[in-house]
Amino acid sequence: MAPRIVIAGYLVRFPLGGYAWQALHFLLGFRSLGCEVFFYEDTGYYAEAYVPGEPAMVTAGYAHGIDYTEAFFGAHGCGDAWAFWDAGADRWHGAGRDATHDALARADLVVNLGGVNRLQRAASPRARSVYVDLDPAYTQLRLHAGDRRLRALVGDHDLHFTFGENIGRPGCRIPTGDIAWQPLRQPIVASLWQPLPPAGDAAYSTIGKWDSAGRDVMLGTEVFSWRKRTEWLRFVDLPRLTGERFRIAMDVASHPDDYRRLSDAGWEIVDPLVVSSDPDAYRDFIRTSKGEFTVAKDVNVRLASGWFSDRGACYLAAGRPVVNQDTGFAPRLPAGSGLLAFRDLESALAAFDELATHYDRHRAAARTLALEQFAPERVLAPMLAALR
Secondary structure: OOOEEEEEOOOOOOOOHHHHHHHHHHHHHHHHOOOEEEEEEEOOOOOOEOOOOOOOOEOOOOHHHHHHHHHHHHHOOOOOOEEEEEOOOOEEEEOOHHHHHHHHHHOOEEEEEOOOOOOOHHHOOOOEEEEEEOOOOHHHHHHHOOOHHHHHHHHOOOEEEEOOOOOOOOOOOOOOOOOOEEEOOOOOOHHHHOOOOOOOOOOEEEEOOOOOOOOOEEEOOEEEOOOOHHHHHHHOOHHHHHOOOEEEEOOHHHOHHHHHHHHHOOOEEEOHHHHHOOHHHHHHHHHOOOEEEEOOOHHHHHOOOOOOOHHHHHHHHOOOOEEEEOOOOOOOOOOOOOEEEEOOHHHHHHHHHHHHHHHHHHHHHHHHHHHHHOOHHHHOHHHHHOOO
């Protein structure tokens, strides 16, 4: 009998391209391994939702996200394999109440992406439960600091995986407490990212949030930032120094001084909603780029968590080289061909010199890296092994 997998995720409440592709890769990744899959989301634990155009998170604006999720999953063969429960109004969308209760009751494995849903054990009495930490280092430092709500949520699960592949390994000083974190990276269904021929004038790009204030964490007396802005400002001169185009889909416009500084330095800044509000536009943005250049959050850089983003994995699958600030991922994820790590401006410049000389080789290597290192049969095997 095929293993029955429920993925608990975050899409109706945050209907943007990155979340959409991340959830779909887990669904189709498990399906490619012969599993029966179902996506579940509710507002029982975390009710806030993002609605494009609204200035702040809301707790009743789910209509757009429901339509977005229905269209996206329907376009990829999962139209009858998802459900959203608006707990406050007790309204069901997608597969509906009975089909959802049946999927949960029969589940062999429940995979909770990011902990934005809290499923009751009684709903899935047969299932092994898996917590997937999408915010490595930040999660562990919050637990270490005594965050009781997070501790209760994480403790609800049988197995714990993290995108910080160094966490819990010798030499990594991120505290783990009594949780046995296992390494995980984003599964990628490479057929969804068939490479396009490169355009001669394409830009190196990325997509994301410019700044995330108020989320600093501590380890001992050291303060670590969960934001990327401070790292980005170290590399402002890259367009001038490399002669390359750089295009970022980020909300820099909300920081006028930063916007002027980047624009004056030659950065092309795109409204992130134009890219992320449509999952196909998100994919097209990646596939028509020359490659990705991105920094990492301070907490992952300084504590060398081993984080590598699901977005970067999509660039690789699209045959686009990735130049990523080093978080210690290189020992786990082969770097040097298709994926280049940098620590400072000098090593970033060296990476672009290498790409300028051997771009076609790195483009082919990026696709190969995605096929080998992010294949569902490799990435998801440890979860399925828990069912034996």
